Amino acid sequence: MTIRTNTGPAYRLQLVFDAGPTMSMWRPLLRRLRQSLDHDGPFEGATVSVLTADGTVRGRQVEDDRLVTLVLSDCSGPQWYPGPAGERWYETLRSWARVRPVAVVQPLPERMWRRTALPGTPGRVHAPAAGSANSGLTFTAYDGTPHAGADSIPVPVLEPSSVWLENWFTLLGTGGTEVPATVAFIPQALPAEETTSPARLTAEELVLRFRATASPEAFRLAGHLAAGVPHLPVMQQVHRSVETTPCPSHLAEVILSGLLRAVPGPPGTYSFREGVASVLLRTVPRSSLSRTVALLRRAEPSARRPLVAAEASRRLR
Template identity: 40%
Template sequence: GPASEPGAEPRVPLHTRPSAVADDGPATGALPVGVPAAAVLASPLGLQRALRPLQAYRTGAASRRQVLDEGATAELTARAGGLVLPVFRPVNRREALLQLVLDASGSMRVWQRLFDELREVFGGLGAFRDLHVRYLHPTDDGRAAVSRSPRRDGAPLHSTDRLVDATGRRVTLLVSDCAGPLWHSGAAHRTLHRLAGQGPVAVLQPLPQRLWPRTRLQVTFGDLRRGQGVSGAGLLKVVSEGPPPPPGARPVPVLPPTAAALGSWARLLSGTGPARTPGAVGWVSAAQEPARPVRARRTLTPLQLVSRFRSTASPAAGRLAVCLAAAPLNLPVMQLVQRTMLPDSGPAELAEVLLSGLLVRTDEPGTGDGEQEQWYDFAPGVRQALLGPLGRDEAMLVLKHCSEYVEQRFGKGGPNFPALAYAQLGRSTATGPLPATGRSARPGRAPGTEAGEAGEEHAPTVPQPFAEVAADVLERFMTVPLHHTDPAPAPDGADHPVLAAAATLTRRYEEEGMVQYLMDAVQLLRG
């Protein structure tokens, strides 16, 4: 790979197939990556049952549909002496339209699966005439824009005027952690204030309730009461003992993604529940100002950053941060490590790590579209501080599952993690022979593909930083210097028993793909 810049953290590539690069340029043309995701909602059917009261929701707008009233038509026709005079009556059922809006900020990408499951739940509810899915993006001038794609450049951006319906037929549910740039600039508050004046609006907050005070939406708790009349669902009143809301602010219910909370909201809108419903409310104003810049604080050491995170994080989030210290910080890989090492945790714990202040966004070359490939790195020194509680077996397990993920995505004969062995032997994966094929891989080409060979044009490429990990992780757990270049001398005698044992382990690695076999073989050879 390319030489590290002076003072930069040394990194060791953990795959033998370098990214496809031009002869005089950085890696390009990376393949998109993704992994099968487990369900976020514990019981989608239970959530759908809790939302059934929305089937009784009626808008205050005039009905667009009419059906023939046979009884009234027969009676009027009889009175008219045989002249048929049809009588129509309005149909108010399913006149409402649901807008499901996702805040497309960077921290909300871990909740994409939750958003998709909510869309399926509401789509099968049968309470709305139509379901519109929209994504809210920040613009360069600090305003909010809406599109049909979660990527900012995936579809044209339009004004939030498209979310407004003066007839009051639209119900808007915004899924957001209330911590992105739209909330810091106040654009989200102003958008919700405008929508709340046209029809029912609510914010679905996926973060745990104990983290709500850290967000940019002021939340109070009290009793919510539906307004009078057919259109009273859009005129919520709040009885709260907290501080008075800002002048001109409007209340917006804040809901966790649970059946109890969404069921109470459904009964409140439809008027089928009690007169007052306890809940959380966020106050939004049309004159919301951007958040004040945070005053410069004293610089915290890596140990202080980690200590501050652990003092407020959940135990699962703290353990997840430790496991991620031994893995490449790409969002699909982070989710894979989470499901492997902490199967009982969910997106909330991963969101805690992303919002902890321990990670920073990085723009890695050769990773494709930045909106599609999202890479992170720990703040300087944080990775070393997190690795303290991590055991060697756990670190090797993390690297093993990352290896299996790479093999599943790019093929068993391609980029796996034999660089662990080459790091122990002090060899470079760009110039040394490959354990599996015995060929030399030219930088920028797949193993076994030389210039002019058939298939070179269609050879799969791998993002350069995809399977990388900080060199200090290997130094800590493999206890081998990584910077010498002379290969270890081979034992005397071609029939040495160590060579036979190492060859057996290497064959088992090639047959079963277990990286541990390769590491054991290297340990024997080093001895």
């Protein structure tokens, strides 16, 4: 990613990586983003902090009136929703946005943002001066939708691409500037949210719900992932075999679907909810399933553990 920046004041960057249960697959993006920003961004230096699932931020906290913060997150972990973790994290996020520029870099494609805690609204955002804190920004939605209220603070939500980042850098570096942006608002208090927990749905209902919203590629991938142990390295290996050019967002759709739950183990360790793998396997043609199972069996000696799901083996008998 090559980023063009306008001349303007240099800043110090605080890059915050969300280490929540669905973010393991985006660690390579963190490395690429930091390299690009170190090389091309308007920054004199950068530090990396970690946002944990309990809503705390770990890492060296830098106090500098030139500090700006970028949060790399899929906005899908527990700290983004109502509850103790959410209250802790949003209090921190609000405190930053009152005094400095803050933006969220969302690795998911824009079409998926509506399923997250920060869907955002497209429009134009105006900064009264270079380096304005978020509390000083004004936002006008393209569709005229009023924003969340006088006490809410706007936060730009960016795709990790040159065009989106360059617009944000323009906002940082030039006073009186207005740029296109997608913006979410941080409320003073998190509203109570009623959702249907995946645990309350049957396996068939979970799969049907996923099929209704997923891309065809993600739904096909989910069936093949059900053939193996749903740990991130294994899922990525299956993904590479299913798609000629694997698109990370397809795997992200499966991980965020509610079909899986995080289980104890290294980051990226999941299991399918009860009965889900069996339902998904019924969507995969026998010949395709056989190829995926063969791939996993070839990988078992180097992994030194079984990688093929028992249900997949039974279906091929």
